[in-house]
Amino acid sequence: MNEQLSLLDLIEEPPTTGPAASTETVEKAEPPQRNWFPGTLQSGETIVEIPLDHPFTRQWTLTTVGGFDYRLTRVCDAWSVKRLPHDSGRGSDYVAELEPPLAKIMDWIRRDSRWRRTSRERFARHPHLPGGEIPFTLEPVVTRLEDGFWRVTRYGHEGRISAYPWGYEVLDNGCLPEDEKKGGLKWDYAVWSATAWAWSLVHNSQLTVTGTNWNTRAECAAGGPGFAGSCKTWQPSLKVQVADHSGRTLGQVVVCVSHMRDRFVPKHAVERAATAAGGKSSVWEERAAELVWDLVCRMERGQPLFDVGEQLLNEGVAAGFTAAERARRAAERKKR
Known part of the structure; x- marks a missing residue:
């Protein structure tokens, strides 16, 4: 069946009253200097x-x-x-470390x-591109801006990579605190991470589910790059065609049903189903992913389609009635 599934949408104290003070000299103990700091400061600190x-x-x-x-x-x-x-x-x-020297x-x-300042200066020298000037691509495009600083674009958005002695970082608020034990990102993972967040900003109207994914080793586009380990959801995956903002098809990616679920079923629909059933949202998130898979399978077979959100809510309501009936029967048995 060639049918395809399109996705839409931070006193002074008052003077003390009382008898006049004695003229006799009285030595007063000075309060401790609470701002005393055991370390040595440098000029300007x-x-x-x-x-x-x-x-x-x-x-x-x-x-x-x-x-x-x-x-x-x-x-x-x-x-x-x-x-x-x-x-x-x-x-x-x-x-x-435990009891290290303060120095x-x-x-x-x-x-x-110093590294935070360096990072801030890098970003200031290279402002972000206007949205309309960033090409929409499915693969990351890396551009060197200066030594130790790169721009990465993908999905019509951009990220940055900064090099430090401990590795690469992609955060736009400077860099992660220097950690001699943790280290930074590897280059390939930094390239992927710089724009991984942009996938969620691709509008549903740019995506078309063409079928289920079988017999390929393609990794989930939203769950992590293949060289860093597969998507941790362990869910079946779907083939998804991606178009740019003008509607021109750019190619196909593979996305697991868990990462496609929210595009079919709004989060409030999952919460409504969980409330109706009196269960946990995580259980109904998994059920929603199963229904997405069922929907695409029906599309491939040419069978009638259904609304995933509506089906999920119906199942939640039914599960709620079933649980209430069981509770009622259990209460009756206790009375006997």
């Missing part, structure tokens, strides 16, 4: 202590010469440091600050 109500923990905010902030925490004799502002979704804390941490902060 500043540090401010953060007041904490904890006897064994002290924290400081260090600002480097480059203007970047770091949070240093000392618990007894153990130190850790994190970048500020901290975004757990885009970076990670650098946690020092080692300060050296790391200064190196990391």
Whole structure:
């Protein structure tokens, strides 16, 4: 059957009242200097202590010469440091080894600050291209912008790759904290990662499912490059034709049903089915992927098609009724 399936769509204290103070000289004990920091600062660096109500923990905010902030925490004799502002979704804390010399941490902060500045300057020298000037391709196109800095375009969008002593990074907020143990990305994986996110921005109207994928070793286009390991969903895959913004077909990719599911079934539809059934959303996400596969199989056989979202909701409602009936019968048996 040659039928194809198109996808749409952040006091002073008041003066003390009371009797006049005695004229007798009284030595007052000076309060401890809470901003005391055991490390050595370089010219241009500043540090401010953060007041904490904890006897064994002290924290400081260090600002480097480059203007970047770091949070240093000392618990007894153990130190850790994190970048500020901290975004757990885009970076990670650098946690020092147990009881390291503070000088080692300060050296790391200064190196990391220099690399953050370098990264910022790289991006400033090469602004992103206007959207209309980026060609829509299915394969990544790599352009060298300067030593250690590249532009990667794919799916009509662009990403960047920066080189550092520990490897390659693709984040647009600078770079991941320098980590001597973790290292950076390998080149091939960096090229793929720079624009992998852009697949989700390809409009449904540019995609046409042509059938199920059998007897090929093609990797899921949305799940990871073949050289880095196959898609971790372990799902059957579909053949998908991709067109550019003008409608011109560029070629075919393979995408697993789990990564195509959201294009057939909105997330709110999965949540509605899970609510109706009184079950977990993850279970109904898997069921939605199965229905997508069934739908494409029916298309290939020339059989009547169905709406995946509607079918999913019907099954959720039916499962909810079944569960309620079982609960009712169980309650009756307890009464006997």
